[in-house]
Amino acid sequence: MGDLLMPDVLRVKSRLRDYQVQFVPDCARAIGDQRNTKAFLIIDENLPFISKLAKFFDNNNIIYFKANEHNKTLGRCSSLMEKLVTKNIRRNNVIFAVGGGVLEDVVAFVSTVLFRGVEWVFCPTTLLAQADSCIGSKSSINFGSYKNLLGSFNPPAKVLIDVNFLKSLSPQQIKSGLGEILHFYLVAGKVKLAARMMAQHKFFLKNPAALKPFILVSLKIKKAVIEKDELDRGERQLFNYGHTFGHAIETISNYRISHGEAVSMGMDMANYVSWQNGYISEKIFWDLHHILERNIPAYQIKAKQWPQYLQALSKDKKNIGTALGCILTRGPGKMFRTQLPFDDHLNKTLVSYFGNR
Ligand SMILES: NC(=O)c1ccc[n+]([C@@H]2O[C@H](COP(=O)([O-])OP(=O)(O)OC[C@H]3O[C@@H](n4cnc5c(N)ncnc54)[C@H](O)[C@@H]3O)[C@@H](O)[C@H]2O)c1
Secondary structure, rough: OOHHHHOOOEEEEEOOOOOEEEOOOOOOHHHHHHHOEEEEEEEEEOOOOOHHHHHOOHHHHHHHHEHHHHHHHHHHHHHHHHHHHHHHOOOOOOOEEEEEEHHHHHHHHHHHHHOOOOOEEEOOOHHHHHHHHHHEEEEEEEOOOOEEEEEEOOOOOOOEEEEEHHHHOOOHHHHHHHHHHHHHHHHOOOHHHHHHHHOOHHHHOOHHHHHHHHHHHHHHHHHHOOOOOOOOHHHHHHOOOOOHHHHHHHOOOOOOOOOHHHHHHHHHHHHHHHHOOOOOOHHHHHHHHHHHHHOOOOOOOOHHHHHHHHHHOOOOOEEEOOOOEEEOOEEEEEEEEEEEEOHHHHHHHHHHHHHOO
């Protein structure tokens, strides 16, 4: 795998400002080297290694955030801004954000609107955040029952990736990151690499730091697309593959299913709908299913939950009018955008997906 020889620094071009993604052997040391006295730390309060990082900051400049999907709201962003303002943050101060995708979304949003822009540095601590969300400039905030409805584009000034952080993740969180990596690989047509990674699924659940080369490839795939379509008007939308069906799974499971596991199931569902609509053969569906299956949660939608699932799908922000906006496939590397009418055919296809599992 030539990608194993990739450098430890990626430079990402952005319409707003270019930024660097740096793989570091010890994030605490890197933060210690880079922060100054005016720096603030916003850190996920659940992390087991907080004290290693907090010692570099003035106590007054540290804010602990309870990172979970229910706290990814305007209300929480507002109270975070209130804390920062009370602590006398200034426009030229820097915020270090340490945590997963939830903390990233919240800090990215706050950094966009506070003083119309405060510099922030992101240290991702989950596999999902290291392999996916740390680049791309997006922040997404939930609004009422709508997931990721609000947001902004505001890249960090720098991303510092320490794969040692991954060692304390739960297997479910590692699966979540694997789901996002898989989706990049399939969109890019890298089926063999996806299969190779999933063949070592058990090993990676115990040794997630060994995923570094796979994280690099994932970021490289995303970088190539976001540098052409950062604002998500065209090609980048193909990365919604698996997300439309997956988001609705996350919602009705009340977020008991992690994001990337739901995306794995969502890709399987998108492939199934593609097969049922004649875009791929049964063989391609099963070939892809066998790659994805170890990452798909054993989750069944019960009959009485169907209206709830369809309602969650109908709220997806990619929908146009009454049709479901989603990404289907003509095979690996051949994803396409389409609109599916919310009709009996779609309903029956989705019901039969769960019947066939
Ligand atoms: N902005 C984007 O481009 C983008 C892209 C993909 C996903 N997302 C969003 O990211 C969110 C999911 O992110 P996530 O999976 O990183 O979830 P998360 O931030 O909620 O973290 C998951 C759990 O792991 C814990 N945790 C984090 N790092 C840890 C570590 N090193 N050791 C032990 N526990 C740790 C957290 O406290 C939390 O309980 C979703 O809200 C999704 O919408 C955003």
